Amino acid sequence: MFQVNDLALALGTFDGIHKGHLNVLYETKKLENEGLTPAVLVFDRHPQEVLTGQKHFLLLSPSEKNRIFKQNGILPVNICFEEIKDLSPEEFVLFTKNLGAKALVCGENFRFGKNSSGNTEILWKLCEKYGIIFRTAKSEYCGGSLISSSRIRELIRQGETEKANEMLGRNFSYDFPVTHGKGNGTAWGFPTANQKIPDYFIRPRFGVYASRLVFDGKIYPAVTNFGVKPTVTDLGDVVSETFILRFDGDLYGKTLRVELIKFLRDEQKFESIDALISQVKQDSKKAVEIFDCSK
Numbered sequence: 001m002f003q004v005n006d007l008a009l010a011l012g013t014f015d016g017i018h019k020g021h022l023n024v025l026y027e028t029k030k031l032e033n034e035g036l037t038p039a040v041l042v043f044d045r046h047p048q049e050v051l052t053g054q055k056h057f058l059l060l061s062p063s064e065k066n067r068i069f070k071q072n073g074i075l076p077v078n079i080c081f082e083e084i085k086d087l088s089p090e091e092f093v094l095f096t097k098n099l100g101a102k103a104l105v106c107g108e109n110f111r112f113g114k115n116s117s118g119n120t121e122i123l124w125k126l127c128e129k130y131g132i133i134f135r136t137a138k139s140e141y142c143g144g145s146l147i148s149s150s151r152i153r154e155l156i157r158q159g160e161t162e163k164a165n166e167m168l169g170r171n172f173s174y175d176f177p178v179t180h181g182k183g184n185g186t187a188w189g190f191p192t193a194n195q196k197i198p199d200y201f202i203r204p205r206f207g208v209y210a211s212r213l214v215f216d217g218k219i220y221p222a223v224t225n226f227g228v229k230p231t232v233t234d235l236g237d238v239v240s241e242t243f244i245l246r247f248d249g250d251l252y253g254k255t256l257r258v259e260l261i262k263f264l265r266d267e268q269k270f271e272s273i274d275a276l277i278s279q280v281k282q283d284s285k286k287a288v289e290i291f292d293c294s295k
Helices: 019-034 047-052 062-071 089-099 120-129 149-157 161-168 184-188 273-293
Strands: 007-010 037-043 075-079 101-107 133-137 173-177 192-196 207-215 218-227 239-244 255-266
Touching: 007 019, 007 075, 007 089, 019 037, 019 101, 019 133, 037 062, 062 075, 062 173, 089 101, 089 120, 101 120, 120 133, 149 161, 161 255, 173 192, 192 255, 207 239, 207 273, 218 255, 218 273, 239 255, 255 273
Parallel strands: 007 037, 007 101, 037 075, 101 133
Antiparallel strands: 173 255, 192 239, 207 218, 207 255, 218 239
8 A cells, every 4th residue: 555654635536637626736735834745645547437337538647647746746646446435434534544644635525435425524523533634725716606627528528628728727638649640641741640539538529729739848839630530531530630830850659748729610521632731721820829829
């Protein structure tokens, strides 16, 4: 079992790590002043998938989630959700204490324990009983409504990328390896980076996005087509295909972070390759304008 002494442990699912989740991480980070190590409990599978048996499409890949935790100075503590799903609230608190937690931090609406029987009031009393520091972080609202992963997930499915990014406090992103395509983009004058999308990951609205590509510490403007590329293939595989502007290099086999900035248009089947190339040029011009304005 993972063991580090004197942890300040953030609790929650952290699906997407939106602004509300960031408040929990910031509150956890403050406990460094008490001599504690800021950490976060990370589950191997989404709790709802384990509890309901239904597939749950994630907003973050495991590597992206760990990157954001590291960026915020938070140590991930990975556990198997099956091990704790049937614990009572008190058993769960003792479990965290055995992990080395000297402080627990959560959001205002946090629920825990078997059948979600525990809430923040119960957690506060249990922490007091076992000599554990307890902190809560304020919720975040956008447009008068509570920010939640489910709201963000629906916005991404609708192509409302800018609204989703506002709630996330960052750009929606994914980081998957670049795979070989048919090479059509290179032949037509706009080489692209193809990334297959895992089954567990959310599907944004199919279409073309102004995007940013992050590679080797640098950021490049880009145009990303998310979907099935109907003009050039009929396989139906869901891929992210990104045309990177102001970049020249070999990316095959590399893992790239693509950030979606703004939805430009729906995916469509063109009557000819020339029509497709013409549209890509228009999309590229818009993407560069959006990228330069966002600096």
